[in-house]
Amino acid sequence: MFMKKTIERNPNLINTAIQLHQLGEIQPDTYVLDVDTILKNARLILDEANKQGVELYFMLKQIGRNPDLAKLLIEAGFPAAVVVDFREAKTMMANHIPLGNVGHLVQIPTHLLREIMEYGTQYITIYSLDKLKEINQVAKELGITQKVLVRVVDEGDALYPGQYGGFELKDLSKYIEDFKKMKHIEIAGATSFPCFLQNTRKDILEKTNNADTILKAQNLLLDAGFPARELNMPSTTSVYTLPFIHELKGTQGEPGHALTGTTPMHAEKDLPEVPAYVYVSEVSHNFKGHAYLYGGGLYRRGNLKHVLFDQKGKRWQSTIKPLPEENIDYYLEVNEEEPVGTTAIMALRTQIFVTRSEVALVKGIQIGIPKIMGIYDSQGKYLRG
Known part of the structure; x- marks a missing residue:
């Protein structure tokens, strides 16, 4: 829902989220907050x-x-x-x-x-x-x-x-x-x-x-x-x-x-507030021509459509297959196969408190010196630094 605007208005956030995942500092099913x-x-x-x-x-x-x-x-x-x-x-x-x-x-x-x-x-x-x-x-x-x-x-x-x-x-x-x-x-x-x-x-x-x-x-x-x-x-x-x-x-x-920066109007217009979070996952496996990403952070009204992949600096986009209402988001399904372990970045409207995601507070993103302040569960409980 917010992928286009996040790429345009906060590329540093995307770059930092990819870096943190590929260094192993955050796990899949993590929201990174700028x-x-x-x-x-x-x-x-x-x-x-x-x-x-x-x-x-x-x-x-x-x-x-x-x-x-x-x-x-x-x-x-x-x-x-x-x-x-x-x-x-x-x-x-x-x-x-x-x-x-x-x-x-x-x-x-x-x-x-x-x-x-x-x-x-x-x-x-x-x-x-x-x-x-x-x-x-x-x-x-x-x-x-x-x-x-x-x-x-x-x-x-x-x-x-x-x-x-x-x-x-x-x-x-x-x-x-x-x-x-x-x-x-x-x-x-x-x-x-x-x-x-x-x-x-x-x-x-x-x-x-x-x-x-x-x-x-x-x-x-x-x-x-x-x-x-x-x-x-x-x-x-x-x-x-x-x-x-x-x-x-x-x-x-x-x-x-x-x-x-994630009200519905922020997805369409360049309003004063800038998008300030992304959702991070990775490719778990492929099955019958489709890739599956680790889930856990899906909000059903989040209008998730697009995913950005990064494999050691090579980037491309794909689309997420809508998940039926009766299913738990153990995995998010992509419309084609992707390399296992590849970083996946999404920008959707969320309600983290109803998910099972982790949340990484990161400062210094905009000056190129990112530092994780802490990693928390979806209810605000501190887990680790």
Whole structure:
């Protein structure tokens, strides 16, 4: 998906990934992350967010929940992380990373609420009155007031299977009196996901109905007397989209793929952020005219099509055969035979936290002095240097 742009815009990353594999410093099924480029992308996004008056929380699940990268992003100027689920929250907490928003895509389990709220998070996103009551009780026991964002859904909103939940807009007014009874809760605003999507046919970014939904919800909450000043508008947050967030009165964004230059629009356009990771494998064997690469890092929505091979400096490209949904990616199949042991480089949209890949953080790539900072598992656990 990103091979063409990565070759054009970050050839040093490709060269370094090949070198590390051929020296035996990384194994197949490894994502190589260009740390310096990620941090450069981050600063560009932060600068634009400051211009637009939008607060940012970074998200790292797509590149393996890496706590050492999180620390560098905090140093770069991000105030906190947004986490996709409670396990990512625990990873960040264990590494003393501030939490900005927990519960947005995955609600906090009952018996983890106290641990997370004792640690502290600026916001908790809620899907139900039941969860709000639990949060209120824990906040009472801790002697705090917890800010929450209300996830709101309306007819016509864009929702992904496996992510359904929230307060229906048509019913939201029915909960106002219940919300007011929660003395240890501050209803701070509304949120939804995704608030923007790329229209590939028109080659433009468009707001979804979700953005209109949360603006209506915010107005309802404000009219009811709540200090609901926040409009959290995630999805493809980048230098390009931040003016859209501002225009729609959004106050919060959550850059994830933009940090690595890998939102869908980055595959088509030369946006400010530069591609900052590649996936490395090698040819395992050939069978009936097809080569098979070591797998483990495939994300089914990653639109993987192209593979770049390197055998001691000789390079060529081929295509990957789509893997049926019912199959595990033990191997990735190429449409012709290739020499066994050859390095294979791919640039796909990924969600590393759902893979079994290793992740190599590498600095110094752009100055020709690459150094592996560490190799981690897909959940951010340090494995080796």
